[in-house]
Amino acid sequence: MGMDAPTNEKPEWPLWEVFIRGQHGMSHRHFGSLHAPNAEMAIKAARDVYTRRKEGVSIWVVPANEITASSPSDKGPLYEPAEDKVYRHPSFYKIPDDIGAM
Template sequence: MNKTLKATPPVQLWEVFIRSRSGLAHKHVGSLHAEDAELALQAARNLFTRRGEGLSIWVVPSHLIVASDPSEKGMLFEPALSKAYRHPTFYNVPEEVGHM
């Protein structure tokens, strides 16, 4: 790499997460290209909060996200499908409790 290339490293992909209201979790909204963290944050603000969507932004380099392998979805997720007893639907909720 060119030695004088200090402040402009190569462009990379970032994932953007926005928290729209206090108390909610940050939610993935998309991805963008930027040269570094500061510019990624700026670009996220410019691209994803134009209509007042955000209170807080996270940007994460896409390559740092560890993802499950789609070809392993049978092993990973299918065993859970036959275990209906894990859903909390077998309790009788007394009427006085109302909506939980």
């Protein structure tokens, strides 16, 4: 199909993480990731890849390499101390229905 032979050098487009806020959602949620040459094209690609079925009303894209993640090996010290502190959960009182989304 191509008129010229493809070149061997094929630098990949950078990876972008995609966050989408749904119709009734209060916040953007991580939806997936995609490759695009720049932020504008990443937004368009996200629109085409992730909002085909009316999933969203707002899109954020973030360069994947700009995300700093916690280290899986720190799991113990980071999260386990919360395990025996049930009193931190707001589950000891009832929220009235008419208060709406919190």
